[in-house]
Amino acid sequence: MTETLPAPEVYDFARPSTLAREHARVLELAFETFARQWGTQLTAKVRAVSQVTCEQVEMTTYDEYAASLPALTGMVLLPIAGIAPKGVLQVPLDAALTWVSHALGASRPLPTPDRTFTPIEQALVRKIVEDALDDLRYSFGGLLTHEVATGGFQFNSQFAQAAQKGDLMIVASFAIRVGDRVAPGTLALPAEALLPQLGEDTSSVTAADAKALLDAQLAAVPVGVSLRFAPATVLPARVLGLAVGDVLPLPHPQHRPLTIAVDGEPVGTAAVGANGSRLAGIVVTTTTEQHA
Structure with missing residues (x-):
């Protein structure tokens, strides 16, 4: 089930205050x-x-x-x-x-x-x-x-x-x-x-103060996080011919961590784990560590 995010509010930097x-x-x-x-x-x-x-x-x-x-x-x-x-x-x-x-x-x-x-x-x-x-x-x-x-x-x-x-x-x-x-x-x-x-x-x-307020606001904005396999390349004819029960092989090794993506941008890697009865991602590396 896809979570519905709240509608964004326009912020006018030329008019930093509005009436409640x-x-x-x-x-x-x-x-x-x-x-x-x-x-x-x-x-x-x-x-x-x-x-x-x-x-x-x-x-x-x-x-x-x-x-x-x-x-x-x-x-x-x-x-x-x-x-x-x-x-x-x-x-x-x-x-x-x-x-x-x-x-x-x-x-x-x-x-x-x-x-x-x-x-x-x-x-x-x-x-x-x-x-x-x-x-x-x-x-x-x-x-x-x-x-x-x-x-x-x-x-x-x-x-x-x-x-x-x-x-x-x-x-x-x-x-x-x-x-x-x-x-x-x-x-x-x-x-x-x-x-x-x-x-x-x-x-x-x-x-x-403005930078601190902006950082605090950005930190409170909800974003979508996903774990991604390595993408597979297939021909359009294969996609058009897909039927229930078909198997699509993925070029993702079993030992390789999944990519953590925030709104489509990679920020690290994670292994598949569990949190109680739910699947979870165990963070292995982050973008900062990868660039170090």
């Missing part, structure tokens, strides 16, 4: 609560019926997050006390300008030119973000123990220096509906600000 399922669910619930609170807050601030829906939560590097954003977009940096990487609240420029026009009393969204914010618009957007941070603190509770503030504005996603390229970020994607208009938005928070409360350590792994 139970941790991902806790974060999803927190971001969903924040989305509902923020939607209510937007309705009051911009004087238009608003709804925010959390669509996805993932962990990625800051470099990958920044590369996923439009080149020109609205980014509010969020300094976090005691942590070097900053958070980022990102929304399209035209969407934010639409919110501003609603907040100033426009019954319908005005045409939004492709430009950055004026000082007045920055002040209005900053107030919206500050209120959103109040909702964030309420929604995350004990998950977010560091103080989060509203920092400066950035409009070019490739030049916003919120974190180092390899810093891990928890990124939530939202669909933000204000009136009849729906716009995408994201909130990125440094993983080191959230994961310790979930029981995960995001400290960096040295090269020596």
